[in-house]
Amino acid sequence: MAGRAEGALKADALADWAFSGEFSGPVGVGLGVDRSLCNPSVVQRRVRGKAGQLSTSALAQELGEDWFKLGEKQGPGGPSFRQMMPYFARRRRDGGYDHPARSSRAQTPAASEINLAHLFGLDAEIVRRLHVAKAALKQNDAARKVLRDLDKAASGTTRADLEAQLSARIAAASLASDTLREKIETFNVLPAFRELERELSSLHQEARDLSDADVLDQEVIELNLRALGAEQPLAPTNLESLFGEANVVFPDLVARRYDEVAQFHARLVENRREHLTSEIEAARRRIQIRAALRESVEARRRSITASLRVSGPAEELLALRDELSAREAEVRNLEGRLAEARSLDERGEALERDIDEAIRALRADRRERSSIVDDASKTFSSISQRLYERPGELAISATDAGLKFLPSTPSDNSAGVMSMEIFCFDWTIATLCARRGMGPGFLIHDSHLFEPVDGRQFGKALALGARLAQETGVQYIVTLNSDELQRAEIESGEALASYVVEPRLSDEPDGGLFGIRFD
Known part of the structure; x- marks a missing residue:
């Protein structure tokens, strides 16, 4: 709903398509969403018969508040709709089936713990x-x-x-x-050379002061140039629109005041621009004046340096001063x-x-909310027991490293154990959220989750998912090929055909998800 187009949705044949979804939500509030591939950053939303347009990020924020009870102000890195929603609709290409506690490969352990804490009520x-x-x-x-x-x-x-x-x-x-x-x-140098040395030191300081003043004036110029670029007259269309709306209520007054307001605003902008221009020109003049002063200072410095270098002792004095400057710079660097x-x-x-x-x-x-943790662990154990006839365990541990969610099922050494742990973990989240009146109200799995699972366990999981959906009111959606469904029925003995909903997709030329064929 709020992600980007990927895979088949990038096909040219679908460029003009739009897709719609209808959601009842956790509290029974109807929500309709329309989104087109030609303008994917904007969605059309329909709530309680009212339609409106908003961005995908705004939709994500709104659904975070409605579905997951997120407050408007979340600290940086806090729980979010985009991080929690994948626990209800994992994708293999994103690594969603790699680990129960991570909804995608890109999700950091910190993001996983933060969002799971919210979903579990911690x-x-x-x-x-x-x-x-x-x-x-x-x-x-x-x-x-x-x-x-x-x-x-x-x-x-x-x-x-x-x-x-x-x-x-x-x-x-x-x-x-x-x-x-x-x-x-x-x-020990001649008095005349000593006086020159003092003057040279003073000239050094004067040159630094001139450079500092230039830097300040250059900042003044850049600041005022930016302000000058930002000073724009009020667009006539905006002003006309404003007065057009007001004209409905105050027709006589508006007719007299329109020209006055337009002229006043134009004079205001003109005066502001003149002031900024004068400040820029004044700063440039000061820089020019200092340039002449700097040239004079530099000329005097060169003259004094040349005079001092005539004397051997004076040359040695200059070398000492250069070494002192280097040492002082080293001290400043080390102090910094x-x-x-x-x-x-x-x-x-x-x-x-x-x-x-x-x-x-x-x-x-963790101690204060032990009842919440116990309820989550019991829910996971109950689901896994109905699947394996023996309860699994969900440990939620507060450690120095963070909040750890550690699910395990009785058949840890069997093929497809990770898939069944994800199945039990996802249903635990969906069940707990349904009890608290939050979540999207549905859970989606696809055939990739069940690929490594033997047919008997596969069929039991599908049948259990159907029963859990009836018990919790959470819609359970599983996308499968017909041969996979047959494998599950044959090896498990479960009757699953009655759960298949229309439309049935086929490999015929007019079948498939989109009803057309394209590369």
């Missing part, structure tokens, strides 16, 4: 907080490793060792800088890395506390 927010903190801690640890790798000597060290090594290097570099600074202060290391350490410690708190809350929630 606190999904606690599970979400735990996995968000774990993911953030993993990123934080990766950043710390990058920081350690900047220094080969620190690679593989603990975070405390890294801080100690950076502090030691800062102390050594600072000492080297202080030593050079003392040498420069006591360096130390500050980042400490920040990452503090964040890591805070995240570890968040994880510990979330684990405690998860275990407490």
Whole structure:
């Protein structure tokens, strides 16, 4: 309903087709959905006789609220319609039949646990907080490793060792800088050269100030240019439409005011554009003035440098100053890395506390909702017992790693055991949701689920699914080839033909799902 066209739906022969679905929903509210392949991002929705158009993402949000009781505000990574719906309609191509607790191959363990917690009636927010903190801690640890790798000597060290090594290097570099600074202060040169050296230092600072001012003015220019581009007159069609609507109620007043409003808005936009243009021109003039000043400063700096290099001692002084600048830059770099290391350490410690708190809350929630967990386990055991004559087990465990759902059936060593675990697990979810008045109201399986299952077990599963559908009110849809149905009936002794619904699809030229043949 809200996914993208795949497989046969991409065929050119179906490009102009539209598809419709009618859903009763968990609370009996009728919903109709129409979606065309030529415009798949938009759907037509029909509810209680009223039709409307909305995007597929809006439809997913609406169905999440109606079918799965999701609130409007969900934290990042929280339960969602798109993550929960595949538990009611798995697809083999997406890996939906690989594991009971995962609805697709792309679903992360965290997403599986969060959405299953909601479906089973547990606190999904606690599970979400735990996995968000774990993911953030993993990123934080990766950043710390990058920081350690900047220094080969620190690679593989603990975070405390890294801080100690950076502090030691800062102390050594600072000492080297202080030593050079003392040498420069006591360096013996002629008074005239000393005065030139001071002037050169002052010119260096002046050049930096000019560059900083240029950067600020350039930001002013870019900001005002963006604002200037955003200043557009009100579109005449919009204004005419607005006044056209108002004209129905206030015809005389609207007729007099239309021209006045249009002229006022035009003047407002014009004044705003003039102000922005003047700000841009002023900033450009300041940059031009500074360019001339910078040229003068650079000329004086070159002249002083040339004069100082005439004297051997002055040349040595300049070399000391260059070395001091390099040392000071090293100290600043190390201090920045130390500050980042400490920040990452503090964040890591805070995240570890968040994880510990979330684990405690998860275990407490598991204990407080033990009746819900017990009901889920009993439901799974009941379904598996009706299938195998011996009950299986569904363990729901709150661990340091997260909330684990561990289903097992009595015949763990038989072929197709994974398929039957998925069958029991899906029916457990559908049953629990039906009891709480949520879910889509249907469960879909196809022949891929039953391929590895022997015919006797296959037939028993289909018959059990039919009985569960009658007991829970959940519609059970299974897509099979006729020869597979015959295999299930013959080997299990179950009478299943009466459950087949029209239309029966055939291999005739006008048969098939779409009634036409195409490549």
